[in-house]
Amino acid sequence: MNSSVMNTYNRYPVSFKNGEGSWLTSTDGKKFLDFSSGIAVNILGHNHSEINKTFAEQANKIWHVSNLYNIPEQELLAKKLCELSFADRVFFCNSGAEAVEGAIKVARKFHSSAGNKERNKIITFKNSFHGRTLATLAAASNSSHMDGFSPIPPGFLNIPLDEDYLKKNITNKTAAILIEPVQGEGGINPVPDEFLILIRRLCNENNILMILDQVQCGMGRTGKLFSHEWSGIEPDIITLAKGLGAGFPIGAVLSSENASKGMSHGSHGSTFGGNPVGCSIALKVLDLIEKEDILLNVNQASKVLFQELERLVEKHHNKILGVRGKGLMVGVECHEKNSVITDLAFEQGLLLVNASNNIVRFLPPLNISEVDIFEAIKKFDEALSNLDI
Numbered sequence: 001m002n003s004s005v006m007n008t009y010n011r012y013p014v015s016f017k018n019g020e021g022s023w024l025t026s027t028d029g030k031k032f033l034d035f036s037s038g039i040a041v042n043i044l045g046h047n048h049s050e051i052n053k054t055f056a057e058q059a060n061k062i063w064h065v066s067n068l069y070n071i072p073e074q075e076l077l078a079k080k081l082c083e084l085s086f087a088d089r090v091f092f093c094n095s096g097a098e099a100v101e102g103a104i105k106v107a108r109k110f111h112s113s114a115g116n117k118e119r120n121k122i123i124t125f126k127n128s129f130h131g132r133t134l135a136t137l138a139a140a141s142n143s144s145h146m147d148g149f150s151p152i153p154p155g156f157l158n159i160p161l162d163e164d165y166l167k168k169n170i171t172n173k174t175a176a177i178l179i180e181p182v183q184g185e186g187g188i189n190p191v192p193d194e195f196l197i198l199i200r201r202l203c204n205e206n207n208i209l210m211i212l213d214q215v216q217c218g219m220g221r222t223g224k225l226f227s228h229e230w231s232g233i234e235p236d237i238i239t240l241a242k243g244l245g246a247g248f249p250i251g252a253v254l255s256s257e258n259a260s261k262g263m264s265h266g267s268h269g270s271t272f273g274g275n276p277v278g279c280s281i282a283l284k285v286l287d288l289i290e291k292e293d294i295l296l297n298v299n300q301a302s303k304v305l306f307q308e309l310e311r312l313v314e315k316h317h318n319k320i321l322g323v324r325g326k327g328l329m330v331g332v333e334c335h336e337k338n339s340v341i342t343d344l345a346f347e348q349g350l351l352l353v354n355a356s357n358n359i360v361r362f363l364p365p366l367n368i369s370e371v372d373i374f375e376a377i378k379k380f381d382e383a384l385s386n387l388d389i
Helices: 049-059 072-084 096-112 134-140 163-169 193-206 227-231 276-291 294-315 338-347 370-385
Strands: 016-020 023-026 031-034 089-093 121-125 156-159 174-179 209-213 237-240 251-255 320-326 329-334 353-355 359-362
Touching: 031 370, 049 276, 072 089, 072 251, 072 276, 089 096, 096 121, 096 134, 096 174, 096 209, 096 237, 096 251, 121 134, 134 156, 156 163, 163 193, 174 193, 193 209, 193 227, 276 294, 294 320, 294 329, 294 370, 338 353, 338 359, 338 370
Parallel strands: 121 156, 121 174, 174 209, 209 237
Antiparallel strands: 016 023, 023 031, 089 251, 237 251, 320 329, 329 359, 353 359
16 A cells, blocks of 8 residues: 555554454454553553543643643642652653653753763663654664664663673763663563662662653553552652553653752743643543552453463473563563564454564553453464464
């Protein structure tokens, strides 16, 4: 099909006309079980009646006024996020990449406003992903993502996830340490709690800010509302997006009072960030997470999904090698090329997502039922059985 859309995606040959819960229906009437959730976005599935109602109510009031004025829905959402977390301040934007960009600026401004203008280097880690802007590409330092986009902004040091490397690379120019508690695009790699605790200690000792990118692993995806809660530490800054709006574009930077003290009038901004519609929906998402016991469901469903996938590893050990992840952020390590396996799953009506290091991601809605988990396992089993080796 000829298209005027820029050729940046190798899209599957399908379009969807409607969805319900964890299922999508294509324009030709085929049903698909969605274990990609728009890449960890549709955390409450498709067509949730209460989210739809909230959208309609706000859309019939006001969509946009800009941040030149007070936005009551934004104030309510910021207050709620602070009540649920370590944070004292919130900046709203439109996406995960924008949230990470904002976190980088908050961290550098923190030191600059204290008179340390050269303290601007940020330590990041191999196999990370922080977005597709130039600065977030520089942070992750993935050569395939950066190819052709030089000059790449300086100021980032990308190192292995290793205690010795980390300790020896902290200097008096280090402003922050940026890490995903569970690496998503890099292959569903949970960072050990002990490593996050180490980062927190080193940040305390060296006046460094700890930034946690929870764009993919936040909003209940791992079984806690914020994934750092598993380790018992509190960061200085976290980034959210994806599941925050359950499908509506919204991102956020959550910060302690101390970390955000450099952010004065005019230091950062966003035309659309924190608009009334996005904030109303995000408030409803947070309400539904509590009201529908979503975190309990994540932890119960996770056990079933891991158990069933591990059973398939035993059955198809020459095709898939293992399962890893946390909550409903699950990766299957493949022996065969992951794209071949996701294509075969697609043929069975199961939507999955590839990740780096030959991983297939299972990212179902957080309100997924056991019935749909077993159906997904059945389809994945059939896909693997159809793989000729």
